[in-house]
Amino acid sequence: MKQNYLRTPIKQSLRQVFAISSVTFQELLREKILWSALLFAVLCVALSLAAAQLSFADQARIALDFGLTSVSIIGGLISVIMGSSLIAKEVHHRTLYLVLTKAVWRWQFVVGKFLGLLALLTLNSLIISGIAIGIFLLLDGQFRMSILQNYILQMSEFAILSAVACVFSAFSTATLSAIVTSGIWIIGHAMTDFQVLIPKIEPPLARPFLDFTARVLPDLTRFDIKAQVSHILPVTWSYTGVSVLYALSYVLFALAIACFVFTRRDL
């Protein structure tokens, strides 16, 4: 019984991951929440045009602010909501049973699902950013590199949020995962303030725990350069590079935990 199996295990493994991410992408594209979020974002960006008309100051800048904020909020929401249901939904609907009876490792399943979501986030952010930048350029705004850097950093943040959501989705329900990941999203954006507050927290006994929490949770403030983009302040590529590396490390760390947990889970 000779089968035509692909001979390279790595190639085959990547192909399996691609198959899972491709189906995940198609599945997520069908989610109503995605289209609602996208519509909301497009409305926000369109509203920026109206808001810009009301201002005597730099109209293009106001439109860009609106656009960048829309990308950030909508992308974050999609990462949290869809990431939280990514694995939990497959377990709940039992669609993963048939997948896992094939010669697929569970880590491939987790990574495939994550990449499918990331592909969707990339597309979603491209659409919203594209519209926002289009309006910005229409209002005589000048394209600058920091806009591209902002996009890269936003995607890095979404990747972190999606990976964190995957961790909770690997062993918990979608709702619980969404609540915890939202908490991490909020704390992550307040990390600078949080770190300043830790030495002042009473009783002092709680400080090591909070310090540890601050180190473990992602620092999302480093991905927020909207103010610099808006005020035409320079953002170095080395800062962008280090931030992307930080995001990559964090995603790998989170995915490793998600795979470890999911592999040990009795389905």
Place this chain on the structure above:
Amino acid sequence: MTRNPQANQTVPPPSSSRAAIHVEGVEKRYRTSRLASVLALDNVSLTVPQGEIFGFLGPNGAGKTSLIKILVGIQGASKGVCQIMGENCGTRESKLRLGYLPERPYYHEFLTAREFLLFHGRLLGLSDSNIHAKSEKLLDRVGLKKARDQKLRTFSKGMLQRVGFAQALLHDPAVLILDEPMSGLDPVGRREVRDIIADIAKTGKTIFFSTHIIHDVEVLCTTVGFIQHGKLKGSGNIDSLLGKTVKSVEIRFSMAADRDASKVNTLRNSRKTMDGWVLELESDVEKIEQQTAEIISSILDEKGRVKSIIPRKSTLEDLFFGET
């Protein structure tokens, strides 16, 4: 693939080198709380030879799906050895040798039948050209050629089961594991699925299917296993299992007009019918032949005439209810 608790064990070879499925001393315990657990499978052992159709019978909640989940590698056994074609369950090697059809068709319903097979073919490591060629043949074989570009969402339950068969056969596995394949189908759907199973069996594949419907097993299977409360109550060839059990014999006879069979000592349990007398004899297998001979002898002594002797073999239902 799932964590395989058997990975560190020294696995003895299957008791039969021709065994397609070998299960030995398997236990499955589910934790219900931090301190409590429930035993879903208790020391289950069975062997399914290659080329057999094995019916795994048991009431709902008996442990059928738990064993199937272990066989297909979704779960690991708490204890014991479980092998498919000599490969430990849960490993890549065992998964490449089996095709699985779940109890309920939980598929990605936004895919068309062809996309569904392409997805599963890629997971199996088959090349796209191979998948396309096989998909065409399989969809034709299960009668879904016309519906190949239809979304699974629009399929009936019977059609979903049939497309499930197609994905299970995509890589031409040696063993097929079917979890209640006829559950929830109407009579037409049941017949279609039964025909597909019979058709697959002709290709020499080993088929292991669980059900709580005895008739399905009687019609399709060569071997059977009974499970109740997580314990295997018996397994083996259907003929040999039925051969060991109690049989009954129905003897129809007539007597001379002036004779009353109920007044003859050996025939006193007879009842009168429109065209004579009927005596139903139930006894142990060892005694029944001798008792039948004695009764026939009595009838002839009383100048009667034996019209028919119908031996009634035990059915799987008798065995099932006897076991459970």
